[in-house]
Amino acid sequence: MEVRLTREMEKNRSVLAKAGGGSAMPELGGFYESMSKSAAKAGLPPDEGSRSYRPQEELTEEQIQMFEKGNQDMLQHYNSTLDKVRTAEKSLLEIAELQTLLVGNLATQSAHIEQLVADSENITQDVGGGNKQLKKAAQRPSAARYTFFASAGLCAFLILWDLVI
Template sequence: MEVTPDFNICLTHKGAQPCIRQPYDINRINTFLQEAHTLHSRIADLTRELRALRPSYLSTAAPGSRRNAQNGRNGSREKVLTEKEKDAIDAQSKHLIRELNLAIQQLKQAEDLRYDAESQIATRKRQKGGLGALGRWAAGNVPAAKTEEEEREEAARRTIKEHREAVIYYLQKKLEEAGKLQAGIMEVRLGREVEKSKSILYKSRHGQQIPYAAEDDADLNGSFSATKNKRSIVNGYNPVLEDQKQRDDRPPELTQEQQQLFEEENTAMLKHYNSQLDQISAAEKSIREISELQSTLVSNIQLQSEHIDQLVQDSFLTTENLGRGNRELKKASERRSTAQTFFWATVGLSGFLVVWDLVF
C-alpha cells in the first residue's frame, strides 16, 4: 500500500517539505551503501547461478549419453556435468560464500569504528566548550546540559547507526539463504550418489554372471539327471554309480580363463566402489564445511538482530530519559558546590588585592 501521498499531506500540515522521489544513482550515495550494494549484487548473482545450475548439478545421467543428446536436439539448455565439474562448483561456491561473509564482517567493523570515532569527536567537542577544564572544575565537575543542536546530532548518529545495522543484517540474511541453497543441493547429490551405489550393487549381484557359468550349470544339471536315472534303474549297490555320484557332487572347476576373467571383474568392481566411496566422502566433507559456515552465518545474524533490538530499545530510552537528565543537570548546576564557592572567593580576593595595590 502506497502511503507516500498521505505522508506528504502530514508533512505539509507540519510545515515541512514533502518527500520528492529522487533519481537513483549509485555514484551519489555514500561509501557504505555503495559497498553494501556491491555485496548484495554478488549474493544475488550467486543465488541465481546456484538455482540455474541445480538441474544440471543434480542430474545422474552420464555426460554424452543418449538422453543428453535428445535434450540437446529438443532445444533444452540443460547440460550434464561431470563429477569434477560438480566438485569445482562446490569449491567455488564455498569460497565465494566465505569471501562474502568476510566482506560483510569487515563492513560491520568499519561501521563500528566510524560510529565510535564520531562519538568520541562529539564528546571532545563538548568538553572543549566554554572554559574547558577550568570551567568544569569551577562547575564542580558537573557535565553541562546538551544543547538542542547536540541532541539533534546525537539522534542523527544513532539513526544512521540503526539503519546501517539493518542493512548489514539484511546482507547476512541473504547470504544465509544462499548457503542453505548450496547445502540443500549438496545433500540431495549425496543422497542420490548413495542410492545409485546401492542400485549398482544390487544389479551386480543379480544381473551379472560369469561367462560359461550357465553352460556349466546346464552340464551339471544333465549329469545329475543321468545319475538319478541310473540310480532308479539299479536298486542295489553299484561302486561305479557311487564314484560317479561323488564326482558329480563336486563343483566344477573353473578354467584358467574363467578365473582370470573373474579376477578382472572383481578388480573392476572394487575400483568402482572405491571411486564411489571417495565421491561420497568428498561430498560429506563438503556438506560438513558448508554446515559449519551456515552455523557461523546463523550466529552472526542472531548477534546482529540482538544488536539492532538493543539499539532500538536504547533510542526509546534515550528519548524518554533525555528531558529528565537535562532537568537533573540544570538542578545540579544551580546548586553551589564547594569548588564554585572557592573559585569565586579566590576571584574576589584577587580582584580586591589588585584594586588595593592600584589605589594604595
C-alpha cells in the first residue's frame, strides 16, 4: 500500500512539473506568449492572432500587479492545502501501520487465549479424574487406616489407665 501511495505521489509530482514548466507558477509574459502561439496553431494568421488578444496593452500596471498578487495568493493557498494533504497522508500511513501492528497483536493474543482454553479443559479433566481416584481410595479399606485407629485407641487406653491408677 505504501509503495502504491509513493508511486501516486511521484506521478502527481511529474504531472505538476510538466504542467508548470519546472517552476511553481509561469510568468505572465510567458502565459501571454503561449496564448499567441496557440492562436497561430489554431490556423489564424499571425496578424489576427496577435491583434485579437493582447492583454498587456489593454491592462494597466495596477491591474497586472493585482493579477500577479492574486496568482501569488492562490499559489500560497494551494501550497498550504498541499501541506495539509501531505500531513493527512502521513497520519493515514501511521494509522495504517498501527492498525497492522494491532491486527498482528490481536492475532497473537487470540492464539494464546485459545491455548489457555485448551489447557483449562485438560486441567478440568485431570482434576475430575483425581477426585474420582480420591473417592475410590477413601472407600477402600487400607492397612494404614487400621494401623492409625489401632495406635490412636492404644494411646487413649494408656492415658485413661494412667489417670485411673
